[in-house]
Amino acid sequence: MKYLGLIWSNLKRKKLRTVLTLLSIFVAFLLFGFLFAIKDAFGAGVKMADADRLIVRHKVSFIQPLPVSYGARIGQVPGVQDVTHLTWFGGIYQDPKNFFASMPVDQDQFFVLYPEYTLPPDQLYHWKKTRNGAIVGRSLADRKTLNWKVGDIVPITSPIWGQPANQPAWNFEICGIFDTTKKSADTSTLYFRYDYFDEARTRGKGEVGWYTIRIAKNAAPEAVAKKIDEQFANSPYETKTETEAAMMTGFAQQMGDIGAILIAVLSAVFFTILLVAGNTMSQSVRERTEEIGVLKAIGFSGTLVLLLVLAESCVIALLAGLAGLGVAWMLLAIKNPVAQWFPVLQVPDEAMMLGAVLALGLGIATGVLPACYALRLRTAAALRRNG
Amino acid sequence: MSTADSSLVRIRDVTKTFHRGSEDIHVLSSLDLTVAKGEFLALMGPSGSGKSTLLNLIGGLDRPTHGSVEIGGQRIDQLTERDLAAWRAEHVGFVFQFYNLMPVLTAERNVELPLLLTHLSKSQRRQHAGNALKAVGLSHRLKHYPRTLSGGEQQRVGIARAIVSDPTILLCDEPTGDLDRKSGDEILTLLQTLNQEQGKTIIMVTHDPHASIRASRTVHLDKGQLATTAPE
Structure with missing residues (x-):
């Protein structure tokens, strides 16, 4: 918990970039929530x-x-x-x-x-x-x-x-x-x-x-x-x-294999998000090479630095992902816009849990490369960059 | 950290070679150096003479190709990366030429950084950071971000960060290199005070002869070897 302030401060470093990354992940998870609600609605009869x-x-x-x-x-x-x-x-x-x-x-x-x-x-x-x-x-x-x-x-x-x-x-x-x-x-x-x-x-x-x-x-x-x-x-x-x-x-x-269509759409969305967020995290960490060097110089171990970078990407993915899921759930709870076609349209509990796990996975996937970069970074070389 | 005599740093037959492609660059060659506890040592020499490399070896940021680096009786060149990081956190305070403060953290939180590695509570960490900033004359700048501080003030924050965990040794790499004369003098005075009043062992890399005269001893490096030692 004592590192949360440091993680949070790093997220505020370039607010526009962070907000745009958050938004892209948010939209992906909003879509995830809606699509799962539709899939669930198709399968409501089976349930x-x-x-x-x-x-x-x-x-x-x-x-x-x-x-x-x-x-x-x-x-x-x-x-x-x-x-x-x-x-x-x-x-x-x-x-x-x-x-x-x-x-x-x-x-x-x-x-x-x-x-x-x-x-x-x-x-x-x-x-x-x-x-x-x-x-x-x-x-x-x-x-x-x-x-x-x-x-x-x-x-x-x-x-x-x-x-x-x-x-x-x-x-x-x-x-x-x-x-x-x-x-x-x-x-x-x-x-x-x-x-x-x-x-x-x-x-x-x-x-x-x-x-x-x-x-x-x-x-x-x-x-x-x-x-x-x-x-x-x-x-x-x-x-x-x-x-x-x-x-x-x-x-x-009769409408087609809804599950397969859903997986295809979501795979494309999440692959894109993985690239976008991963690139952003990599850029963000590379910009901080000297700072990572300083952290290591003052005694932060490589593992701790790795975890801090991973935590940063996980915080972004979880914040935006859970917000996207939450908003999807809330919007459908307030009003079902297609009640005449799908009388029961709600983000199912399983989708909320799957979404949370997926958000965590996205955070780890986008953070793992920059985190490894930070782990491997030689302290003396990182500090020399500034000189 | 105990040694039989008063020497804190013992460097024996140290060689450091960097590899660039197929080329070997010998930065330090069979170097021996001893620094006594409580000493204020200035390391001088032309660019590429190996000053910063030597400082990095003493600070455990790098390892010698050959030879031993013993600080306070401990062979730090034999420690694992993890143990070395823990050792640095406990025993070394770094002061950099370009301050290297975190731009997203206030002065207080920059100084607090090394204490995150301790078991101190948040209030204790803040109290220690406040005391360190007070010691460098910046108690009125606690909540200021680095961008709102002058170069001299930023370096003071850097020094506060270096001393906040009460390290055994302070390693300063061109601490006045980016400052004007007046600010540089203030920083040197501060380092002198830390050395003389708190007994901190300080090793300072500098190009500036004006800075080196504040030290109790000056060592000259040339082509990776000790050249001369100024009178103590």
Whole structure:
């Protein structure tokens, strides 16, 4: 600690250079935070996935529907404990910018399959009694452009299903606002009753998007999935059954390998920063050759001088790196600018820790060459430079 | 640091050769020198005569190619780099021609630097630094940065830094070389005072005969060998 003042004074030697170096590292870590938040958002579905849940969808594509009658048949497959269905609706409220996920569901089975969502009993009761009733997640209801409350009647349109017969929009009554018990779970969806939807829509009646099933405790997911798919083989609606996590992973990968893209971008950024900061540190230390000579002359050992230079580069990298990570975390905590696409956008804890380690690594990497230069510097030769 | 007699520095048959490419440059040749404890020795000689090299050997900044360097009974040419650094911190105070102060530190913190290597607390370090600056007449310049001090004042800070850890020996390399006559005289008076009143052993490299007369003994070097010794 007693050397901290010396390190700090050296950082203030050329303020502009230090500030520019700090800024370049800060921006790199800000980007690191944002990119990891996006990667995490792509993988949010996988995180939310329940190990006991399987998804049954059309074999050809996720957007191909399945008959609602499949529900009862799936329920009879050995190993299947509970079944429900969901259908993609894609709601827009007033303006296309106010787009959010919305789905018609079976109001009796939904919470059986998704116990991580919690709704007060009175609101659940009200929803089950209200044919055009809907429940919305907390983050969606609280969205500034919506600010929905229980009892509100909200007109929603769908780019897929259009309007209901003889009405300009789907008028849903908000019966409840649900929360979640899972930290990473999404509460930006609106769910409404399938019976109302099926009755009012003008096409596709009797069809659902996909089924979610819960398997019995001792059932093997692969075996259950195989039995379900075999049951519907060679029918007009062949199925593909997979775990919820596999389905979510496949869904995210439709956009490309986000992890690989992220690593490529960050590698380029950090390689550049390594060169910039490394060059700055080298320059800074070479300018101080005589001073390093003096330190050694008055008794600072080579190892101590090496550690002081390394500490200097680590302080720069950690200060700027942690600030960048902190600001990224704070900005996303204050406002999610792409809530309609990524309902849960936050810098994950693992990324914060990885970022801190990376900042330390960057400090060591940028400081190691100048530190070795300082270590090897012959005291008499360094002092002669001035003479 | 104890020796059987009063000699503090004993240099025996010291040779120092530098290699520049394929060429060997003999800077010091079979040199013998003894400096007594409490002595104020001036090392004079033309450029390239080996004065600074000899000073570096005595201060443990460099090692002889051949021969022995014994300070206070200890063969410093046989110490490891780490031990040598620790030895310098405890026993040697350096005063440089161009002061070599840290521009980013105040006078007080420049003087405090050698004390960072001790176990003293921050307040104790500051107190010692303050006392050293007071001894060189700069107690009113504690918080000043080197750039705001005159050349003479900067050299005083350099001397304060050299004496703050109460070293056994002060090694001064052209301490007045960058100063005007008046400031140079003040620095020499200060060194004389440290020698006479505090008993500091001082070895001073200088070109200036005016400076050398302040010393108790003058040694002339020429082509790496002792030429003459002025009367004591």
